[in-house]
Amino acid sequence: MTLLEVRNLESGYGEVQILWGVSLKIEEGNLTSLVGGNGVGKTTLLRTVMGLIRPKSGSVFFMDKDVSTLSAHSKAELGMVLVPEGRQLFTDMSVTENLEMGATPKRARAHYKKNIERVYEMFPRLKERHSQKAGTLSGGEQQMLAVARGIMSEPVILMIDELSLGLAPFLVIQLFESLKLLKQVGITVLLVEQNVHLALAISDFGYVLSQGRIELEGPSRDIANNQHVRTAYLGL
Amino acid sequence: MMLQVKNITKRFGGLQALSNVSFDLPEGQILGLIGPNGAGKTTLFNVINGVYTPDEGQVIFRGKNVTGKKPYHLAHLGMARTHQIVRPLNELSVRENVMAGSCFGRENRILREAYEIAEEVINFVGLETRIDQLAGSLNVAQKKRLEMARALAARPYLLLLDEVLAGLNPSEIFQMVETIRKIREQEITIIMIEHVMHAVMNVSDRIFVLDYGSQIAEGTPSEIANDQKVIEAYLGDPKLAQKLMDHLD
Numbered sequence: 001m002t003l004l005e006v007r008n009l010e011s012g013y014g015e016v017q018i019l020w021g022v023s024l025k026i027e028e029g030n031l032t033s034l035v036g037g038n039g040v041g042k043t044t045l046l047r048t049v050m051g052l053i054r055p056k057s058g059s060v061f062f063m064d065k066d067v068s069t070l071s072a073h074s075k076a077e078l079g080m081v082l083v084p085e086g087r088q089l090f091t092d093m094s095v096t097e098n099l100e101m102g103a104t105p106k107r108a109r110a111h112y113k114k115n116i117e118r119v120y121e122m123f124p125r126l127k128e129r130h131s132q133k134a135g136t137l138s139g140g141e142q143q144m145l146a147v148a149r150g151i152m153s154e155p156v157i158l159m160i161d162e163l164s165l166g167l168a169p170f171l172v173i174q175l176f177e178s179l180k181l182l183k184q185v186g187i188t189v190l191l192v193e194q195n196v197h198l199a200l201a202i203s204d205f206g207y208v209l210s211q212g213r214i215e216l217e218g219p220s221r222d223i224a225n226n227q228h229v230r231t232a233y234l235g236l
Numbered sequence: 237m238m239l240q241v242k243n244i245t246k247r248f249g250g251l252q253a254l255s256n257v258s259f260d261l262p263e264g265q266i267l268g269l270i271g272p273n274g275a276g277k278t279t280l281f282n283v284i285n286g287v288y289t290p291d292e293g294q295v296i297f298r299g300k301n302v303t304g305k306k307p308y309h310l311a312h313l314g315m316a317r318t319h320q321i322v323r324p325l326n327e328l329s330v331r332e333n334v335m336a337g338s339c340f341g342r343e344n345r346i347l348r349e350a351y352e353i354a355e356e357v358i359n360f361v362g363l364e365t366r367i368d369q370l371a372g373s374l375n376v377a378q379k380k381r382l383e384m385a386r387a388l389a390a391r392p393y394l395l396l397l398d399e400v401l402a403g404l405n406p407s408e409i410f411q412m413v414e415t416i417r418k419i420r421e422q423e424i425t426i427i428m429i430e431h432v433m434h435a436v437m438n439v440s441d442r443i444f445v446l447d448y449g450s451q452i453a454e455g456t457p458s459e460i461a462n463d464q465k466v467i468e469a470y471l472g473d474p475k476l477a478q479k480l481m482d483h484l485d
Contacts, residue, residue, distance in 0.1 A: 016376050016403040037470060038273045039402065039431045169476055176480050195472025201481055211406075211432060233470045235433030236461035 002061075003028040003188050004049070004080075004157055009058035011048040017056065018044040020212045026157065026205075031179060031189045033199035033220065036209035037233045042192045043085055045209065046159050050082045051075050063156070077105045079156030085165070085192075087146040091135030095126050098134050098145055102152030111154060119148040122181050140171030147178065151187070158182065159190040164198060176202050196233075200224040208232045237299070238263045238394055238425040244283055244293035246276075246449075253279045254290070255450045261394075266416070266426045268440030268457070270433070272469055275446040277429045278320060281396050284427075285317050286310045298393065314342040316392035318383040320399045320429070326372030330382055333371050334358055334389045341390025353389055361385045361415060377408040381415075388419070395419065397428040401435055413439055437461065445469065 004026040012018040018041040026032050036042050047053045049060055051072040059068040062080055070078075090098050099119065103112045120127035123144045129137060134145055143163065150158050163179075164172040172195075179202055182189055193199035200206050200220040208216040208223065210232040216223060223229060239261040246254040254276045261267050269277050282288045284295055289304040296302070302310060307317075316337070325333050331354045338350035338357075345353060358367050361381040366374060371382055380400050387395055397416070401409050413435050420426060430436035437443070437457040445453040445460060447469040453460055460466055468474070 017405060020405070037431070037433065169473075169479070172476060173480050173483055177483060180484065195476060197472050197474040197477035198480060201477040211434075230461070230467060230471065233433065234461045234466070235435070235437035236457055 001028045002026065003063060004190070005061040006045075006049060007059045007061070009045070009048060009060070010056040011044055011053055011058075012056065013044075013053070018212050019048065019055075021058070022209070022212070022214055024207060024214070024217075026188060026190055028188055029183070029186060030204045031183055031191065031202060033191045033193055033203035033206045034209060035193060035196045035199050035206065035229075036215075040209045041212040042209055043161055046082060046161050046190075046192060050080060050159065052082075073104075076153055079105075079107075079154065081150045081153040081155035081158050083146050083150040083158065083160040085161035087142050089134040089142055089145055089149070092133060094131050094133060095137070095145060096130045098149050099126075099152045102149035103154075105153050108152060108154040112152075115152050115154060118185070119151050122151070122178055123148055140167050140174070143167060143171070143175060144178070147175070151182070155187055157188040157190060159192075161192045163191060163193055164195050172198070196229060197224070237261070238265075238297075239284070239427075240294075240296035241280075241284065242294045242296065244280070244290045244295070246279055246283055246288060246290050253449050254283065254446075256293070257446070257449075257451050258293075259444055259451070259454060261425060261427065263393075263425055264420070264423055265441040266420055266428065266439055268436040268443040269427055269429045269446065270431075270436060270443060270460075271446035271452075274448075276449040277446055278398060279449075280446065281317060281398055281427075281429065285315055285396060308340060311341055311390055311392075312344065314391070314393035315396070316341065316387035316390040316394070317396035318380075318387050318398055318400055320402065322376075322379040322383045324371035324374070324379055324382055324386075326370065328371055329368050330358060330363055330371055330374070330385075331355070331367045333382055334385045337386035337389035338391075341392070343391050350389070353391075354385075357385045357389045360388065360418070362411070376403050377405075377412075380404065380412065384415070388424075392424060394425045394427070397426060397430075399429055399431065401430055401432040409435055 002025050006024040009019050009022045048055050203220045206220040206223045215232040216228050241259050244254050244257045283290045286305050286307045294303045334354035335350040338345045338353045363381050443460040445466050452465045453463045
């Protein structure tokens with residue numbers, strides 16, 4: 001079943017248009033990756049899908065419902081959750097308090113206890129540091145916390161913007177392994193990622209965005225071997 | 237040689253923004269300067285046109301050591317630039333903006349002459365229908381053209397273009413690339429920073445690639461598109477994916 005569908009989305013900032021008719025279909029239970037070079041519109045796409053930017057045209061369907069005009073918090077109530085680029089943690093709050101902040105949707109509040117046990121099991125490191133201020137965590141731990149806070153919102157779909165950015169290789173591997181756990185508990189994931197190889201290695205389906213358009217899409221295994229990916233990035 | 241950049245190093249506190257960067261740019265060529273976000277491209281522009289003084293190295297412009305010279309001085313010597321974030325004088329007209337470029341450029345024109353030059357340059361970039369409009373009222377594509385016109389009015393030998401294609405739609409990109417080609421026909425040497433890869437790869441004679449402040453490759457566009465280091469800088473390290481798969485098995 002298609003969980004999230006984006007149809008002909010056009011979006012941008014003021015008079016600067018970034019996305020030019022982008023369409024995506026995210027199947028339930030899949031891990032879908034969205035890759036593309038600098039400034040091609042990946043974050044703009046996530047922000048528009050989430051409702052943080054109003055699209056110029058096009059629509060977003062979530063569980064067969066047109067959610068194009070809903071605000072971000074209404075979408076979060078429905079189970080659409082964004083882990084923003086750069087983590088955006090509450091640095092002066094503890095790990096646990098940050099996780100509580102994730103549990104704002106109604107369903108998530110009701111299942112707070114179960115969910116916090118789940119994220120602590122997924123990320124034992126965060127449990128060890130539960131009372132520590134988020135700002136004092138290492139970069140990798142902060143990224144874990146950002147993902148964990150997203151899980152606390154009890155997402156149906158979790159959209160993660162740049163999971164590996166700025167992290168040491170062993171932490172990247174750890175975080176990517178946790179994506180597999182998300183899949184096991186039935187959370188659909190849309191992953192925006194700068195390392196194309198990693199993104200396509202872990203995902204079921206992939207999209208390549210170039211200059212605000214989808215340049216290539218298909219099962220990740222097929223795309224990983226496609227020369228056009230390089231062309232989409234390097235122009236030749 | 238139009239420009240020689242020799243062993244430039246620039247630090248900001250503990251951050252080494254540029255590490256030992258060198259290249260030669262012959263007259264009349266277009267050099268594309270590319271690299272992932274934060275690679276140091278704009279910092280390199282700022283060193284070349286005197287906004288920053290490098291910690292080490294030299295900038296040789298038309299045979300003369302201009303390291304540490306101020307931007308206005310370099311403008312007199314024939315180096316002009318555009319900015320990534322356009323900076324028009326919003327309360328002045330398009331013509332007046334471009335006149336300013338002429339008055340403070342290589343030829344140091346008086347106002348009356350600058351008036352004529354502005355008209356010519358504005359025609360050249362295709363903004364003639366907007367000439368008496370306030371710069372603040374232009375749209376993004378027009379502001380990019382204004383930025384270019386102001387730089388051209390300085391009658392530069394060398395033009396530095398910082399992401400003139402960003403934020404333009406596909407047909408505007410096409411038109412702008414044509415304008416860049418026309419500028420080259422006037423024997424103006426160009427360095428362009430650009431993320432719109434198909435455009436920069438098509439218009440440049442050579443490409444210079446920065447990553448984390450260091451040069452990782454230099455060559456013709458097709459050499460660059462097939463360079464393993466460049467591909468890794470853009471697409472990421474393939475070994476990491478292999479490691480991940482080994483872990484998951």
